[in-house]
Amino acid sequence: MNYKSDVLVIGAGGAGLTAALHAKESGARVIVITKEYPTRSQTCMAQGGINAALGNVEEDSVESHIANTLKSAHGEADEAAVRFMCSEAINAVEWLDSIGVCFSRAKDAKIAQRALGGASAARACYAQDYTGLKILHTIYDRCLQENIEMKNEKYLLELLKDEEGRVKGAKVLDIRSGEVEVYEANAVIMASGGYSRIYDKNSTNSTASTGDGIAVALRAGAKLIDMEFIQFHPTGLKGSSILISESARGEGGHIVNSKGVRFTNELAPRDELSRAINAEIAKGEQVFLDIRHLGEELINEGLPQERKLAKLYENVDPVHEIIPIRPVAHYTMGGIEVDHKSQTSLSGLYACGECANHRVHGANRLGGNSLLEIVVFGKEAGLNAAKFALSQNTESSYIEQPDVMNDIKAGKNEIDFYSFRQHIGDMFYKDVGIVRTREQLESALKEILEIKEKLPLMGVKDTSKVYNTNLVEFIEFRNVLAVCEQVVSSALKREVSCGAHYIV
Amino acid sequence: MININIKRENEFVEYGVDLEDVTLLEVLIEIKTKQDVSLAFSSGCRSSVCGSCSMRVNEREVLACSYKVQDGDTIEPLKNVEVIRDLVTDMDASYTFNARAKAWLQEGLGISLTQDDAKINEVQSDCILCGSCYSACPVYSVNKDFLGPFALTRVWKYVSDKREGEPKTKIDNVQLNGVWDCTLCNECTIVCPQNISSKTDIEKLRFKSAQYGYMDPNFGGFGSFDGSPSF
Numbered sequence: 170m171n172y173k174s175d176v177l178v179i180g181a182g183g184a185g186l187t188a189a190l191h192a193k194e195s196g197a198r199v200i201v202i203t204k205e206y207p208t209r210s211q212t213c214m215a216q217g218g219i220n221a222a223l224g225n226v227e228e229d230s231v232e233s234h235i236a237n238t239l240k241s242a243h244g245e246a247d248e249a250a251v252r253f254m255c256s257e258a259i260n261a262v263e264w265l266d267s268i269g270v271c272f273s274r275a276k277d278a279k280i281a282q283r284a285l286g287g288a289s290a291a292r293a294c295y296a297q298d299y300t301g302l303k304i305l306h307t308i309y310d311r312c313l314q315e316n317i318e319m320k321n322e323k324y325l326l327e328l329l330k331d332e333e334g335r336v337k338g339a340k341v342l343d344i345r346s347g348e349v350e351v352y353e354a355n356a357v358i359m360a361s362g363g364y365s366r367i368y369d370k371n372s373t374n375s376t377a378s379t380g381d382g383i384a385v386a387l388r389a390g391a392k393l394i395d396m397e398f399i400q401f402h403p404t405g406l407k408g409s410s411i412l413i414s415e416s417a418r419g420e421g422g423h424i425v426n427s428k429g430v431r432f433t434n435e436l437a438p439r440d441e442l443s444r445a446i447n448a449e450i451a452k453g454e455q456v457f458l459d460i461r462h463l464g465e466e467l468i469n470e471g472l473p474q475e476r477k478l479a480k481l482y483e484n485v486d487p488v489h490e491i492i493p494i495r496p497v498a499h500y501t502m503g504g505i506e507v508d509h510k511s512q513t514s515l516s517g518l519y520a521c522g523e524c525a526n527h528r529v530h531g532a533n534r535l536g537g538n539s540l541l542e543i544v545v546f547g548k549e550a551g552l553n554a555a556k557f558a559l560s561q562n563t564e565s566s567y568i569e570q571p572d573v574m575n576d577i578k579a580g581k582n583e584i585d586f587y588s589f590r591q592h593i594g595d596m597f598y599k600d601v602g603i604v605r606t607r608e609q610l611e612s613a614l615k616e617i618l619e620i621k622e623k624l625p626l627m628g629v630k631d632t633s634k635v636y637n638t639n640l641v642e643f644i645e646f647r648n649v650l651a652v653c654e655q656v657v658s659s660a661l662k663r664e665v666s667c668g669a670h671y672i673v
Numbered sequence: 674m675i676n677i678n679i680k681r682e683n684e685f686v687e688y689g690v691d692l693e694d695v696t697l698l699e700v701l702i703e704i705k706t707k708q709d710v711s712l713a714f715s716s717g718c719r720s721s722v723c724g725s726c727s728m729r730v731n732e733r734e735v736l737a738c739s740y741k742v743q744d745g746d747t748i749e750p751l752k753n754v755e756v757i758r759d760l761v762t763d764m765d766a767s768y769t770f771n772a773r774a775k776a777w778l779q780e781g782l783g784i785s786l787t788q789d790d791a792k793i794n795e796v797q798s799d800c801i802l803c804g805s806c807y808s809a810c811p812v813y814s815v816n817k818d819f820l821g822p823f824a825l826t827r828v829w830k831y832v833s834d835k836r837e838g839e840p841k842t843k844i845d846n847v848q849l850n851g852v853w854d855c856t857l858c859n860e861c862t863i864v865c866p867q868n869i870s871s872k873t874d875i876e877k878l879r880f881k882s883a884q885y886g887y888m889d890p891n892f893g894g895f896g897s898f899d900g901s902p903s904f
Contacts, residue, residue, distance in 0.1 A: 269778035587706035
């Protein structure tokens with residue numbers, strides 16, 4: 170099957186759907202594809218909030234928001250991009266409010282705001298601890314209203330380019346039928362999410378966050394930057410890596426060790442706090458989040474998910490007990506390099522959301538800035554991609570090229586990739602984790618290259634054409650491996666500690 | 674050792690895993706990665722917010738990521754929906770109901786909500802579109818045009834939103850195959866992982882419909898309607 174549109178959006182999370190809305194509004198024909206369903210993307214897991222210096226509950230300013238963001242970024246952010254994002258934040262929240270997002274409210278009917286780590290004021294607008302879920306679903310509802318064409322369970326295989334190297338669409342696996350389809354477009358927006366699942370189970374993320382779009386863009390020749398900057402969230406549940414939102418600390422939660430002693434500043438930026446907790450664990454201590462003193466009412470009101478998840482996965486009720494935690498991979502600052510128009514190094518390819526690197530987070534993202542980024546730069550990517558696509562006079566003329574399926578069919582299928590997936594995740598958590606040594610990075614790179622050599626011996630055992638998740642997971646694994654190589658190579662090039670990249 | 678039976682094609686297949694005190698999703702992943710790569714199921718967030726892993730255990734809808742497995746459990750895909758493979762169903766049809774029901778903010782008034790205003794539909798906006806309610810709905814099982822539980826809950830979410838300037842348009846749109854077709858059996862409420870009661874939302878939509886002069890068609894032709902709800 171061949172499909173055509175002016176703009177093809179790959180990924181249907183908050184960034185992709187926002188981009189699609191604005192591209193369509195600009196007059197472009199838009200198709201959105203997703204390997205899942207739109208409302209199942211990573212955005213739904215964001216809990217804490219979306220930053221905007223509204224000053225609703227205490228004095229705040231755009232300048233403070235910029236200053237806090239730059240400080241946390243450790244000199245690795247682009248000040249102009251940060252300035253743009255923080256200035257647009259107020260419009261972004263107003264837009265979300267205007268389309269029906271159910272933000273929690275303060276007593277004077279203004280949108281309520283709470284403090285997150287590294288912020289000089291209560292700046293995060295929230296909807297209980299379902300901020301991402303409610304933003305995503307409302308944007309999705311808006312897409313239905315605007316009749317955006319969304320195609321579910323379509324998995325990106327390769328980007329298509331014309332003779333001059335311009336991106337002209339994508340080759341996609343229809344997961345349901347097993348058929349390969351072609352989506353032609355004059356502009357492609359990559360909004361495919363981050364790569365925290367390279368850490369496998371040591372991540373708060375959805376199993377889908379395998380860096381597909383980044384790996385595919387890399388194969389097509391796009392430039393990636395800052396891949397070594399990976400944020401570890403201080404408070405993942407110890408056993409399952411399920412996220413306990415930063416808002417638990419924003420509300421006044423304590424981090425304590427086995428003796429019940431507080432040993433760090435709970436509202437420090439995530440990189441600092443994760444290292445403090447990591448050091449405590451290295452001493453042989455267990456670390457816990459204690460929110461008992463917040464009281465049952467506040468916990469039920471502001472942190473209902475946290476209570477439910479702690480009970481389910483750790484068998485503890487946070488109202489009465491302390492919660493065992495450890496830092497786990499949560500957000501990937503690195504990604505596809507884009508300019509001020511969200512355009513990548515490839516003509517016709519735009520990127521937004523976690524797969525892109527707009528250089529607004531630098532070496533460490535502030536809580537509440539990721540939901541902000543997807544709305545602000547989702548819009549920019551949509552507008553700019555539409556403008557570009559509509560300015561192209563030539564009809565699409567991509568060149569047929571071999572895709573990943575050819576390699577897979579040639580696979581010998583003697584080695585199980587699932588055990589390697591887990592092994593890489595654990596090895597990366599240890600060696601390319603919160604604290605890294607040069608020796609660890611070198612050994613990790615060596616191992617990744619060795620596993621890469623074994624790829625032709627791995628393969629897909631399930632022979633079904635219909636809904637073959639063994640096949641999808643194998644392609645994801647290949648993407649993970651490609652991303653891992655980039656992360657560790659990039660880490661080796663940065664010899665001095667910076668934010669989330671901490672070398673000893 | 675936990676043994677479970679999973680419905681595949683037309684038969685149940687028994688699997689045993691050496692795990693304890695784990696969620697069904699953890700067991701399915703264990704089976705997939707260690708025993709049988711061909712088993713198909715959907716999953717995502719593992720924390721009950723993405724709605725991917727809805728299925729039935731012992732004939733009751735659950736999210737696999739929030740259900741602790743018991744020895745002897747029987748696992749099946751959702752009902753009232755096309756099974757693509759094993760535990761994976763095609764959700765496209767139920768998703769289209771949100772569009773048909775026009776479940777969005779039609780005409781934003783640009784007003785500020787108070788704390789009390791925001792509470793009105795706080796629970797309704799917790800919906801994760803997992804589809805458990807469609808699987809449990811006896812009306813949907815016989816009428817595939819019925820707008821169904823989560824779409825009607827979403828309509829109520831917007832109708833009850835003080836920012837909506839066109840609530841009547843929304844009410845007009847849910848009269849046919851909508852609010853009056855529900856039997857108020859409450860199955861949707863029982864299975865909802867987010868504690869949403871679509872049944873109650875449908876009752877509220879009926880009340881609102883009556884305010885706009887609509888009558889329960891099931892009582893059509895029997896005298897005049899005095900404006901009070903007929904339930």
